[in-house]
Amino acid sequence: MQVTLRIKRFNPEKDKEPWWGEYKIDAEPTDRLLDALNQVKWRLDGSLTYRRSCAHGICGSDAMLINGFNRLACKVLLRNLGQRITVEPMRGFRVIKDLLVDMEMFLAKYRSVKPYLITYTPQPEKEMLQSPEERARFDDTTKCILCGACTTSCPSFWANEDYIGPAAIVNAHRFIFDSRDQGTAERVEVLNSVDGVWRCRTVFNCVEACPRSINVTRAIGEVKKALMFRKV
């Protein structure tokens, strides 16, 4: 099939403002959008810039705004996008070059929730025991790949870039609901702050955007409840 890609371009070394590049390519309907971007870069315009790594939805490099929705370019097929496809960088992050954005602020928020297991009791020689039910309690939020699709689809984040955002809360959830973790008290300050979980207005855009099908809004709701009742 023939596809036209409209790609929002911006190179700060040359451009004062972003502009739209249009590229016609021949592709298979089963090609990923990433394959189409690669075709443009490899055959038509070598300067087109974006991040990519695993190309099958596990590494989280290539989240972008595709036909108005946040998707991973490697996890959406052309047959589901029509013959005229609009591609832009994620909203709300500083654009560095074309589709490549500045992730530093996003990762700083991730780090702020202490996304690692905190324990105070001495560890056993073998594994800490955890029942399959306890393990299931936080299974959903272990899937996060830090792509940024949820946070940059969130109107609360667009309105206030200090909001820690869904991705950081998802990663806090992953530890708060892990039966082995003893660090909830240390995460409360950030999560309960003015830029913490309470900025979530349950818009559900994050659920729609998550390429790993994490029920983000539910996870945020569970963290809110945990903070309110202080029992986890």
Place this chain on the structure above:
Amino acid sequence: MVQRYDVVIVGAGGAGLMAALQLAGQGHVAVLSKLYPTRSHTGTAQGGIGAALGNEEEDHWEWHMFDTVKGGDYLVDQDAAEVLCQEAVETVYDLEHWGLPFSRTPEGKIAQRPFGGHTRDYGKAAVRRSCYAADRTGHMILQTCYQQCIKNQVHFYDEYHVVDLLIEQGRCAGVVAMCLATGELHIFHAKAVLFATGGCGKMFRVTSNAHPLTGDGMVVAYRRGIPLEDMEFFQFHPTGIYKMGILLSEAARGEGGILRNRMGERFMERYAPTLKDLAPRDMTTRAIYQEIREGRGIDGKNYVYLDLTHLGKKVMDEKLPDITDFVRTYLGIDPLKQPVPIQPTAHYAMGGIPTDLDARVVIDEKNTPLPGFYAAGEVACVSVHGANRLGTNSLVDILVFGRRGGRHAARFIKENDWAPLPPKADEQAAGVMNDLKNSHGTERAALIRDALQDAMMDKASVFRDAQGLMAMREKLGELRDRYRQVKIEDHSTGYNTELLEAVELGGLLELAEVLVESALARQESRGAHFREDFPKRDDHNWLKHTLASKAGKGIEFRYKPVTLTRFEPKERKY
């Protein structure tokens, strides 16, 4: 620009992060990655990490060691395999203590499942040895190690691409890397350098490997005179998604999945009567190729089916959710209702930079170390995988030898000072960059890479012979000529990914040559290296490791003996 560290680690997958964690608090350490660390290829590992915990049934590290040696077609260095399988157990417990969310047994222990080539009691039957977190074990390992690095305040240089290794007075003195954001070259002056840059699967058309897997660490070391060991051994994983190469974990067969040809026959029963679909990868891949050659591919084409339809929704949802998602997303089919079209996919380099048991790089057949230089994971060859790696053992390898390398480096930096920087330390790196940037040619790097990948697939993949390999040698000469005419359209300095891809291609071309020449030289069939003109294993002449060194414009070959301890080479049957 010169920065000075005690240790510089290049690569932030499992091996690099594990090394960094050993060094936390021990010195001034920097971790360089051309990606963000969580984008590293470790994250795509699915099925599990092998360790004889014995949680589900009796198991012993000696059994694991035997399987590793036999799986590697006896080219494994057995002292290394012993370390691997012993330390696998404590490494898995370490990960659990760091919070890795393993799947659990009903008693709350780490759950384990069967995997290709892993057996009980020296080959009697399959054993549950693979410790898993659903089918995203690698993702959880990468996340957990990265999280621990955050906790330990490890210093990262994200998006720095290594271009050169600095050696002065016979010692490692640091690296030169390009900051992708600015295009500037940085000199990292270090007492010790540890390479954990991963593999080079992108030299093949159909591969499970991520785009950045271009063998950077291997080629940078090779250009500085360090030999590459056993590069002819490249593993093709039996079950990649047809045409795309996306990996469908061996865990699918561990949970009961079956390979079928066009007649619906479970053909692995003929090739490996005991382990059947859980035979090692090299044998299973050759069996698939054989079925296809004999006309039993689906519709006579070059693929067969992976049948998961009988596994049931519960197993698919709980134990194989990600691969279920891949099949639905990329093939548009429901693996519970239809069999999945698969073909072997280029997966793993058994060879790499030769190292000893402490991940120290060794530069000759006498195992002389290059002081201050370490390598761990797929970039290295210790050799625990020999001629064919067992499933799950790559995760064991990165963690065990990443850890040992990190620990040894921690001692090394206390006992040693910095080697002086060579004069004009970034000259060679700048030369590579400038040649590309200033080229007036008309060739597109991507088209040369396409030609490389197609030819390698055709002539140097699962079945090889002298004729094909010599044709590949010719082809590589032609591609190298074309590479000298590469043009770079993007003249900007920041995030010039076009330039980066061209640099990477230069490395791939050089590594492909090493692979092809090593394969031509080895006149036998062993593990993943199958020569149709020499179809038998030949222990008398070839029970030895290849060491390929750059010598002028050619390659010089030397060989070193395999370390045998517990297990005498035998014929391999499953």
